[in-house]
Amino acid sequence: MDTDTEMSAPGKQKWILFGDGSMSYLGVDLHTNSFTVCRRTKQDKERIRTFPIARMADFRKTLRKHDLLAVEATGNTAWFVSQVRDRIRKVTVVNPFQFEVIRRSVKKTDKNDAKTLAFYLSKGMLPEARMKTKENAQLHSLATTRDKLVKQRTALINKIHNVLNSYGIKFKKESLGTEKGLKSIWAYEWDVIVRIELEALVEQIRNLNKSIKTLDKEISDHGQKLEGHESLTSIKGIAARSATVLLTVIGDVNDFADENKLAAYFGIVPRVSDSNETVRHGRITKHGSKLGRTTLVQCTLVAKRYSPYLRQYYERIKSHRGSGKAIIATARKFLGIIYNTCLLYTSPSPRDCV
DSSP states (O other): OOEEEOOOOTTTOOOOOOSSSOOOEEEEEEOSSEEEEEEEOTTOOEEEEEEEGGGHHHHHHHOOTTOEEEEEOOTTHHHHHHHHTTTSSEEEEEOTTTOOTTTTOSSOOHHHHHHHHHHHHHTTOOOBOOOOBHHHHHHHHHHHHHHHHHHHHHHHHHHHHHHHHHTTOOOOGGGGGSHHHHHGGGGSOOOHHHHHHHHHHHHHHHHHHHHHHHHHHHHHHHHTTSTTHHHHHTSTTOOHHHHHHHHHHHOOGGGOSSHHHHHHHHTOSEEEEEETTEEEEEEEOOOSOHHHHHHHHHHHHHHHHHOHHHHHHHHHHHHHHOHHHHHHHHHHHHHHHHHHHHHHHOOOOOOOBO
């Protein structure tokens, strides 16, 4: 193998392309401030270079229409893909959970990681990750931010509730999330220090309420435009915001061959250890979106109250495996209903990814 490593000092060296102009395989080890690229030809020649993120334009000039490129899924992969996909034949976004060659490597360097990606790309042996559409990615990020703000608000409400309890004042915790409940706190006499603490907590809760209300409006306005939103909200147990979250996680339902594939994507399938004649099933994998799983379980808890089919299934599992495993099993069954509903009312269509 002919390997030629070159650094990226501006104005000193150039990344000279080699070969006969045929297809090359590019492995990219991506970071927030730079990325290392290994270009591999069909003749097993390699050349490596590191680019600062600010010099993306220089990297784009080295790309050719017939090149293939592989990069691991990270926080800024979507941006990177949007910068290069129009310059090459195909971009493969690698699922790091399914490709452990790099993570378990004893020689973990940027150059070695890039070379490994280029090598396995040339052999067609990389597990590809799904990329969300731009709209789905933005809406899912919005819903995730809302979830974080709600959790912050809950923590502050709990703090106020604890302060009230310490002074023997009984208050319904739920009421502290409303303006009326917050105002009623001042009906009591407080020491100076305690009053300052409560004022700070109340102000933060009010700000969070305002922000959550704004996000709710945006999620509602944009979510109802998603394909399949109306059909999902027709299912008992799924409200408008929950439907938006579920659809942003699912994306194009036609990507999944069956409901079991979707369940695996949501991370609600058990881990399986199959060796010789021994088969063991463990806890669920919890892969994928945590918000998606939480939303699914919350919808299932409501849906089983209206659906005799889900309720009977839940009670049967609960009787011999407990309520925790029963609700997860029921959630998987409910996800099958969601899958078939989306499949029925969604037509295959090409989608542009971020």
